[in-house]
Amino acid sequence: MARYLIGRILSAIFVIWLVVTLTFFLMHAIPGGPFSSEKVLPDQVMANINARYHLNDPLSKQYFDYMNNMLHFNFGPTFRYEGRTVNDLFAAGMPKTGALGGLATVISLIGGTVMGVVAALRQNKTADYFVTFLATIGISVPSFVIATFLQYYVGYKLHWFPPVGWGEMKNLVLPAAALSAYPIAQITRLTRTSMLDTLNQDYIRTAKAKGLPGYVIVFRHALRNALIPVVTFLGPFFAYILTGNFVIEFVFNIPGIGQFFVTSISNRDYPVIMGTTVLFATLLVTFNLLVDMAYTIVDPRIKLTGRKEA
């Protein structure tokens, strides 16, 4: 296990390095710079800017400087927001993105599991059809459509929750609902399918024959095994929560970090592009590792080893 972990961590570091390096050179390859604008600056002003931000240094020097700073957790100043650093932006935005993503995670996991179990227990009955219908909508309608829909009808027409903004619990409801629509649908489908599968297993029949009450069978015996495929989904799930955040944050004007993922590129804000890349790459790699470790907890048959075993 320890050996496996060390191997995984080393390969994770390699992946992050590769992503960061590729991003660095790609970013400098696209036309237009952080300070190019519709109104062209006088040459001498541009020269001063390039000197201040070291944009005139050879690319290799900029690269090594960046890597060096990165190792010291210094992600540099943002070019767009004068006087603030990438670390400042992240410190301000992370808790908000985290709160939204966290709430969406809770809603998806609980809601998805419950709906999946209900659908499986009531297979081919009204409740099952209803849940399947909802799940199909959740999977096929993009989150920005759901977000706009909720914002307009639930926020603006019904006045149940504020349509945009941040600061209070009630501001979180619509964005979290929009963000969890897709994962909740996926988890529902996965839970339903594997629950149906599990309920037909011999040991469930044995449990029933022993005369155990229904809730014990469902919660103690069936659900645990039924959740293994759901754990598999957690890797892509976290990736979705991270990237899906951007759209949701934009629509509801939430001051998180998701927006920087895209706006930094159109602004050519090099340090923020790099910062978001490092951050998101690290989070994804870490989540994937955690998911792999979670397998061993949920399913004791799986062993993590460094070698491939037959």
Add this chain to the structure above:
Amino acid sequence: MIRKKKWMATVLSVAVILGLVVTGCGSTGGGNAAAPKEMKMSWNPGAEPKTLDPQMSNGIPEAIVELNLFEGLTRLDKDSKPQKALAESYTVSPDGLKYTFKLRDSKWSNGDPVKASDFKFAWMHALDPEAAAEYSYQLFYIKNAEAYNGKKAKADDVGIKVVDEKTLEVDLEAPTPYFLSLTAFPTYYPVNEKWVKANKDWNTKAETFVSNGPFKMKSWAHNDKIVAVKNDNYWDAKNVKLTELTFNLVEDGKAALTAFEAGQLDGMDNIPVQDIDRLRAAGTLKNTPYLGTYYYRFNVTRKPFDDPRVRQALTMAIDRKTLIDKVVKGGQTPAFAYTPGGIPDAEAGKTFRQVGGDYFKEDLAKAKELLAQAGYPDGKNWPDNVSILYNAGASHETIAQAIQDMWSKNLGIKVKLTSQEWKVYQQSEQKLQYDVARAGWIGDYVDPMTFMDMFVTNGGNNQTGWSNAQYDADIKKAKSTGDQKERMTAMHDAEKILMTEMPVMPIYFYVNNYVAKDYIKGIMRSPLGFIDFKNATVEK
């Protein structure tokens, strides 16, 4: 054992998630208990300000916020005329080169007195080559300012002199009749020297933000909102009626409009095009003049646009009114000249546009004739690969499609459309890698010069490859004299050349479309896009 692990994992993950939720929400508590006689207003300036350091900023959202937090030597009134603000009085030398300002007694929001040295400190910061301010060139009218910024002169050579605590003397490079308008511009605002030196990054958070305008900052939640309250230390505080002014920083126009209609916002700019018709029909849409021109550039270094007759023909062959009514929809004015209306001419009561008049007409017969003379009768021999370049987004694409269609129907010529991402498009324009390119220009100050000096030979904003010696001479003449009549005549001459040679095709003059609740009164909108809330009131 296994079960225990599972439980631990569950408990742990729930704890982590709850932790995130709690920390995320707990930090920003939104209490808005309204006390009675308060007067509050909220506005969306369109984006999170890049910075609120007046010397380092150069955008409209930044200027809107700064205008209400700071006060310069002058402040523009509702007719865009500069009125004395922090300057109690001023004198101008007969040659127009030396301005001497006497400051009134006034205080910063932290109680410090505003001194002449605060102005010098701020202006020198904007010019400092190390600070690398993008808008440093707004100060290049001052003697040796440009040389100092280009490291060709010493700081002491710059023509800003603090005579005493209340007297500021400014020497200019050349007579600049609109200098008093410039001193109302954010780059010319003072900052509190003592405070700024003691507080690095003072302008990034509310706790350290010190200003001297009608309002002072109470809180700044980045990318969310800025709350400003009335500044009791402001010299003219008795005329400020609002007790609280909130800037909601919403970048998505659609989301902002929903917030406005749901009553979360009192007013906003940047109305999405698709909502304009609906808002106009509902009577909610308001507009004010905006000092800007939407136009197409011709790359005169490429065939067939090296021939002025082709450029003239294309310019005459589009129907601007239809384009505005059916595509742009914002109630803009068709443009038959380059400089928009709203800029005063030398003659009292007349604008530069009224004196200059229209320089061309939409005339299909004439356009066909010119095109035939140039060797393309009814579009024959027209090259295959001519294309209109525009940046993706907004209505640029639909406008380009309409113009493509009009040229095809009216002149029988085919052009393609090329869309590029914003910064890529800018680079293509600057490197002359286009045939015809969409462009827009918003004035920096209320004088025709902000439009006319763009097209001098090799000017950074020319971007057409066009060059004309007489035009250059006219602009040079206008820049060297302080005599308004002489200046305006020279600029009229220059515009006539520009509109005969036609390196650019004017399409429309901008208007500023916005929405505001009916109980909002007294906001002052400048044609430069700024909004002054100093005299605003809420009358419910």
